Amino acid sequence: MNNVKAAVCFSCGAEYEAGNDTYACKKCGGVLEIVYDYDYIKTRVDPEKISARGEFSLWRYLEFLPLEEGSALGPLRVGWSPLYRTEKLGEALGLSNLYIKDDGLNPTSSLKDRASAVAVVRAARAGKDTVACSSTGNAASSLAGAAAAMGLKSFIFVPERAPQGKVTQLLIFGATVISVRGNYEDTFRLSAEAIEKYGWYNRNAAINPYLSEGKKTVSFEIAEQLGSLLRKAGAARGGSGAVPAKAFAAPDYVAVSVGDGCTIAGVWKGFKDLYAAGFIDKLPRLISVQASGCCPINRAFEANGPIERMEENTLADSIAVGVPRNGGKALAALRESGGLAVNVSDDEILAAMRLLGKTAGIFGEPAGVTGTAGLKKAVERKLIPSGAVVVSVVTGNGLKDVASAQRAAGIGALDASSGGSGGGAPGAAGGGGPAALLRIAPEMKLLEKEFARRGIRV
Amino acid sequence: MNNVKAAVCFSCGAEYEAGNDTYACKKCGGVLEIVYDYDYIKTRVDPEKISARGEFSLWRYLEFLPLEEGSALGPLRVGWSPLYRTEKLGEALGLSNLYIKDDGLNPTSSLKDRASAVAVVRAARAGKDTVACSSTGNAASSLAGAAAAMGLKSFIFVPERAPQGKVTQLLIFGATVISVRGNYEDTFRLSAEAIEKYGWYNRNAAINPYLSEGKKTVSFEIAEQLGSLLRKAGAARGGSGAVPAKAFAAPDYVAVSVGDGCTIAGVWKGFKDLYAAGFIDKLPRLISVQASGCCPINRAFEANGPIERMEENTLADSIAVGVPRNGGKALAALRESGGLAVNVSDDEILAAMRLLGKTAGIFGEPAGVTGTAGLKKAVERKLIPSGAVVVSVVTGNGLKDVASAQRAAGIGALDASSGGSGGGAPGAAGGGGPAALLRIAPEMKLLEKEFARRGIRV
Numbered sequence: 001m002n003n004v005k006a007a008v009c010f011s012c013g014a015e016y017e018a019g020n021d022t023y024a025c026k027k028c029g030g031v032l033e034i035v036y037d038y039d040y041i042k043t044r045v046d047p048e049k050i051s052a053r054g055e056f057s058l059w060r061y062l063e064f065l066p067l068e069e070g071s072a073l074g075p076l077r078v079g080w081s082p083l084y085r086t087e088k089l090g091e092a093l094g095l096s097n098l099y100i101k102d103d104g105l106n107p108t109s110s111l112k113d114r115a116s117a118v119a120v121v122r123a124a125r126a127g128k129d130t131v132a133c134s135s136t137g138n139a140a141s142s143l144a145g146a147a148a149a150m151g152l153k154s155f156i157f158v159p160e161r162a163p164q165g166k167v168t169q170l171l172i173f174g175a176t177v178i179s180v181r182g183n184y185e186d187t188f189r190l191s192a193e194a195i196e197k198y199g200w201y202n203r204n205a206a207i208n209p210y211l212s213e214g215k216k217t218v219s220f221e222i223a224e225q226l227g228s229l230l231r232k233a234g235a236a237r238g239g240s241g242a243v244p245a246k247a248f249a250a251p252d253y254v255a256v257s258v259g260d261g262c263t264i265a266g267v268w269k270g271f272k273d274l275y276a277a278g279f280i281d282k283l284p285r286l287i288s289v290q291a292s293g294c295c296p297i298n299r300a301f302e303a304n305g306p307i308e309r310m311e312e313n314t315l316a317d318s319i320a321v322g323v324p325r326n327g328g329k330a331l332a333a334l335r336e337s338g339g340l341a342v343n344v345s346d347d348e349i350l351a352a353m354r355l356l357g358k359t360a361g362i363f364g365e366p367a368g369v370t371g372t373a374g375l376k377k378a379v380e381r382k383l384i385p386s387g388a389v390v391v392s393v394v395t396g397n398g399l400k401d402v403a404s405a406q407r408a409a410g411i412g413a414l415d416a417s418s419g420g421s422g423g424g425a426p427g428a429a430g431g432g433g434p435a436a437l438l439r440i441a442p443e444m445k446l447l448e449k450e451f452a453r454r455g456i457r458v
Numbered sequence: 459m460n461n462v463k464a465a466v467c468f469s470c471g472a473e474y475e476a477g478n479d480t481y482a483c484k485k486c487g488g489v490l491e492i493v494y495d496y497d498y499i500k501t502r503v504d505p506e507k508i509s510a511r512g513e514f515s516l517w518r519y520l521e522f523l524p525l526e527e528g529s530a531l532g533p534l535r536v537g538w539s540p541l542y543r544t545e546k547l548g549e550a551l552g553l554s555n556l557y558i559k560d561d562g563l564n565p566t567s568s569l570k571d572r573a574s575a576v577a578v579v580r581a582a583r584a585g586k587d588t589v590a591c592s593s594t595g596n597a598a599s600s601l602a603g604a605a606a607a608m609g610l611k612s613f614i615f616v617p618e619r620a621p622q623g624k625v626t627q628l629l630i631f632g633a634t635v636i637s638v639r640g641n642y643e644d645t646f647r648l649s650a651e652a653i654e655k656y657g658w659y660n661r662n663a664a665i666n667p668y669l670s671e672g673k674k675t676v677s678f679e680i681a682e683q684l685g686s687l688l689r690k691a692g693a694a695r696g697g698s699g700a701v702p703a704k705a706f707a708a709p710d711y712v713a714v715s716v717g718d719g720c721t722i723a724g725v726w727k728g729f730k731d732l733y734a735a736g737f738i739d740k741l742p743r744l745i746s747v748q749a750s751g752c753c754p755i756n757r758a759f760e761a762n763g764p765i766e767r768m769e770e771n772t773l774a775d776s777i778a779v780g781v782p783r784n785g786g787k788a789l790a791a792l793r794e795s796g797g798l799a800v801n802v803s804d805d806e807i808l809a810a811m812r813l814l815g816k817t818a819g820i821f822g823e824p825a826g827v828t829g830t831a832g833l834k835k836a837v838e839r840k841l842i843p844s845g846a847v848v849v850s851v852v853t854g855n856g857l858k859d860v861a862s863a864q865r866a867a868g869i870g871a872l873d874a875s876s877g878g879s880g881g882g883a884p885g886a887a888g889g890g891g892p893a894a895l896l897r898i899a900p901e902m903k904l905l906e907k908e909f910a911r912r913g914i915r916v
Contacts (some may be wrong), residue, residue: 054686056514060817075542076819077563082535088609105535105563107819109857130916149819151546155916160897164869165860171867172818172856178905179897186900193902198916228512268747358632361534361565361607398630399567399857402623409629411622437629439618439637442644444651447636458588458613458632458656 004066005043007032007209010329020126023207031271031326032209034066040277047279056080058114058217060235063119066213071125076107076149078117079217083225085392088359088370098390099229099251100372102362103224104397108145108169110138110318110368111218111263111395116146116203118214123201124150131155133203134184134191136162137318138396143203144173145203152399155200157191159184166400173244205262206325212266217269221246222391223280250280255287255378257395258297258369259319261330264288267393268333284391286339287384288330289374290323291346294320297330298341307331315346315404318367318396325435340383342374343349348372353398361404363398371395411437461499465490465667468787476524479583481665489725489784490667492524496734505705505737509682514538516572516675522731524574524671529583534565537675538574541683541849546817547830552837555847557687557709558830559680560820562855566603566627568596568776568826569676569853571722574604574661576672581659582608589613591661592642592649594620595776596854598755601661602631613658615649617642624858663720664783670724674791677728681738682851685777708738710796710846713745713836715828715853716755717777719788722746725851726791742849744797745842746788747832749804752778755788756799765789765894773804773862776825776854798841800832808866811856821863827884829853869895 007018007154011030014024018034025032045063053060058079067073081103090098106113116139123131131147133139134157143283147154152180158167159182170177178194180187188204189338195202205211229251250271258264290298293313300307307327312320334341344352349366354372355361364372372392378384398405436456440446449457465476469488474480476492483490503521516537525531534553539561545871548556564571574597581589589605591597592615605612612633616625617640628635636652637646646662653660663669685707707727716722722744734822748756751771758765766786768780782788794797802810810831814820822830830850836842856863894914898904909916 075544077540077542084533084535086533102565105565107560107563108821109855145815145819146632146820147819148816152821153915164864166894168860168863168867168869169856171869172811172815172821172863173819174812177895178512179895180900181898182900190900190902194905194916197902200916239778240724353630354632357603357630358606361603361605361631363566363603363627397567397857398627399855402626402860405626405630409626411629428555437625437635440639442638442640442648444648444655447648447652457611458658 001066001068003036003063005037006037008035020122022209023202026337031206031329033329034209034213036064036273036276041277047227051228051247059213060216061220062218066210067121068116068125071121074117074120074146074150076113076117076146078106078113080103080221082224083229083364084360085229086360089356092355092359093376094386095384095390096387097393099226099389100188100360100362101218101391101393101453103393103395104364104368108138108141109214109391109397109400112138112142113146114217115139115205115211115214115262115266116142117391118210119143119201119203119208120150120152121333122210126201128199128201129153130198130200131203132159132191132200133159133193133401136166138400139203139205140428141166141169141173144170144175145173148173155194157187158195159187161318177252196357204401205260212262212269212326212329215263216265216270216273218393219254219267220274222254223250223271223274226251226389226391246273246279246281248279250274250282251391253287253384253390254284255289255371255375255390255392256315257319257367258288258290258330259321259324259367261297261324261326263395265326265329265333268337276290283337286337287371287374287378288334288336288339288341289371290341290343291316291319291345291370292343294322296322297324297327298343300327301331301334301341315407316349316366316370318402319366319370340378344373344377348377350404352376353405353408356394362394364394365396365398365400366398367406368394368398459524459526461494461502461521463493463495466493470889478580480667481660489787491787492667492671494522494731499735509686509705516575517679519675522678524668525576525579526583531579531580532575532604532608534571534575534604536564536571538679539563541680541687542818542820543687544818547814549800550813550817551834552844553842553848554845557684557847557849558814558818558820559676559849559855560849561676562822562826564854565594566599567855567858568600568675569851570596570600571598571604571718572675573663573669573672574600576668577601577659577661577666578604578608578610580668581610584659586657586659587611588658589661590615590649590653590658592616592646594624596858597661597663597695599624599627599631602628602633605633606631613652615645615652616854617645663718670720670727670784670787673721673724674728674731676851677725678732680712681708681729681732684709684847684849704737704739706732706737708732708740709742709849711745711842711848712742713747713829713833713848713850715774715777715825716746716748717779717782717825719755719782719784721853723784723787723791731875741795744792744795745829745832745836746792746797746799747829747858748773748799748801748805749777749828750801751804752780753787753801754780755782756801758785759792759799760790763874773865774807774828775859776823777828798836800836802828802831802835806835808862810834811863811866814852818851820853823854823858824862826852826854826856857858
């Protein structure tokens with residue numbers, strides 16, 4: 001890998017060759033970071049060259065990825081998810097330049113596909129025929145799907161409380177699922193032992209430094225797609241002065257939900273890569289959004305202190321991480337970027353689900369929309385100027401967690417109210433106006449009556 | 459619309475101007491078909507011109523769509539779903555040139571997004587602020603999502619038995635959902651009355667001739683993506699003789715699941731458009747796959763007779779249509795293409811879910827994988843030569859119906875067998891080898907024992 005210099009420990013600075021068995025720091029156990037040779041990268045690519053490529057997936061950015069030359073790439077189309085300019089959502093939030101990156105449209109419906117795509121390519125290149133991780137969620141399904149497409153076996157360790165729906169997806173992808181009678185710590189420990197014993201490729205985000213390298217591609221796409229949209233808008237206005245000089249452009253702010261810390265660290269790494277290679281002229285400020293019931297990273301950021309374990313009290317299961325393994329990297333990203341930390345309640349998360357659905361036609365899972373929920377709060381508190389160019393990343397598809405969507409839609413409440421209490425506006429609290437579920441017999445006059453009674457404009 | 463000549467009744471041949479209120483035939487009630495001026499279209503575009511475009515969505519093919527010039531296009535990224543060359547799945551099926559088009563990666567996770575995208579653009583252009591349809595499934599969610607993104611209101615009529623999960627998605631998109639105490643016929647009738655009374659835009663597939671025009675874009679993409687893959691493969695082999703002359707290429711066969719008939723009719727229309735405009739040199743043969751428990755179109759095709767109502771006995775809910783409203787168009791497509799009809803059992807559908815997951819990393823809903831299930835059967839019956847270039851369209855995402863995925867994964871059976879009966883291979887029946895769910899205490903020696911007992915290679 002001519003583009004990679006080394007893997008450096010984020011905690012103690014120890015340096016390693018970026019190889020196949022390079023996981024955590026052998027000295028202090030810290031998380032490693034992949035360090036690139038940007039001078040070399042600049043000799044190979046520039047913004048216009050990448051923009052002209054016909055490859056529309058994360059492999060578009062190969063020169064920035066830690067893959068041996070000639071590696072067989074995974075066949076699934078991971079990445080190149082859409083970046084939408086969302087004017088109505090922006091109006092609702094008080095932002096005149098809001099964009100949503102919908103990463104729920106990846107192959108297994110979450111941003112984690114980016115990390116697993118890199119993992120399986122490295123695993124196959126290293127001659128491994130099996131990959132493994134411990135997870136109940138999006139990391140597991142993304143790994144199982146990517147492994148199946150790549151022709152690798154996968155072993156996934158889940159705590160016994162893992163939801164059957166999520167286990168189902170793993171089995172469909174042909175994974176061997178080990179349901180461990182114990183908690184997540186027991187599960188993680190058994191997976192580590194088995195990976196060690198059998199020599200499988202390790203895709204535990206706590207350990208594998210290549211995962212955030214996959215995740216960083218979301219920032220590459222944000223910058224390239226934003227640059228393209230700004231150029232088009234500039235061209236439409238006719239003023240050449242407003243057209244960005246480069247094909248890539250950094251937003252002013254990026255809002256992202258935070259659990260383990262790996263994703264926000266990846267987002268930051270992506271923008272830093274682009275900046276170091278001269279693709280963008282500034283860096284964005286990060287907005288780290290956590291659930292109030294589980295916000296160890298944000299708490300440490302606000303207190304300027306160490307990360308301390310928290311309970312995991314939130315329905316946003318994908319970010320319910322009481323002991324974040326990539327917390328150090330996340331904190332550093334927040335600080336370096338001059339970022340903000342915002343915590344939101346579960347009700348604010350559910351309201352953001354409705355708001356994204358109603359104003360933008362985007363259906364995100366709770367953790368997927370948490371970034372947007374935090375953005376709303378940040379604007380309300382005047383932490384962000386209304387004219388800022390802001391990108392909010394939706395990290396997972398709402399179909400992943402229909403039970404929470406039912407809570408968001410307030411179906412239970414509507415069941416009770418449909419008898420005659422009127423209103424039926426579960427969306428009202430979250431803004432964006434009412435949604436409604438009417439139950440009636442098939443007669444037009446009853447429908448008219450019901451519309452009138454509820455004040456529904458037709 | 460300079461590219462459109464007329465809307466012609468598919469049953470009686472009556473001709474209408476293709477306007478905003480052009481729905482069913484005013485003389486015989488038949489379904490209309492949009493007829494294009496291919497000579498005009500040829501003056502505007504050619505294959506290379508389209509291939510050079512930077513727009514990666516169904517709007518890439520604007521010259522072939524029935525949209526007034528200057529219409530505001532929907533903002534969601536509908537279409538340009540991936541076409542995968544799936545070698546391992548091909549091996550499992552006995553096909554050396556198999557491709558999967560994964561349309562489950564659309565914004566609301568099904569192919570129906572293509573139809574709704576066209577519907578909301580036409581609605582907005584006609585000055586309507588409200589769209590409506592009756593449906594319990596993918597048509598409804600796609601319309602609600604597209605309307606929300608477009609800034610239109612949506613009214614969706616569902617029979618009271620509609621699954622809560624699907625109703626939830628509609629509410630998240632801000633639709634007003636009318637749950638009708640009655641069956642589907644009652645629901646449809648009430649929706650028709652309300653649409654008439656309130657002047658809403660009508661997105662009922664039984665009536666709106668523009669929907670299959672949206673769906674046909676899946677064929678445009680298949681031809682363009684296949685052409686690109688064949689060119690790359692030819693270039694890799696170095697033999698210029700093997701490289702297709704055109705940027706677009708038709709496969710030999712396209713397999714698609716069939717319910718109402720609108721989708722397969724749209725697929726056929728797409729290829730016919732390309733052929734008429736000189737983009738492809740031949741037409742594919744269609745493989746219509748229905749569930750054995752509900753196959754009125756295939757039954758009529760085999761018997762060369764009229765379509766007769768059938769019960770709706772299949773778990774593939776999206777194609778459980780006993781009285782197909784676009785059956786005539788579907789039959790004509792099958793006949794014109796020299797196509798095949800194949801029926802599959804629910805067990806074969808579940809097996810196809812496992813096979814696609816395990817060999818290709820693709821997770822489809824039951825109706826979504828029914829085309830692939832039928833393809834398997836067609837190859838087994840030697841109805842298709844093993845070297846044929848075949849595309850199978852996956853029409854919807856597996857996350858849409860987790861309960862069926864659980865049946866496919868055989869989780870219930872595994873629950874019973876995990877005590878000690880061994881095996882645990884729910885995937886065995888469907889080919890592609892075993893998937894397994896192991897339940898154990900967190901001890902390495904128990905894990906080793908379990909692997910040995912089950913014969914799991916690690």
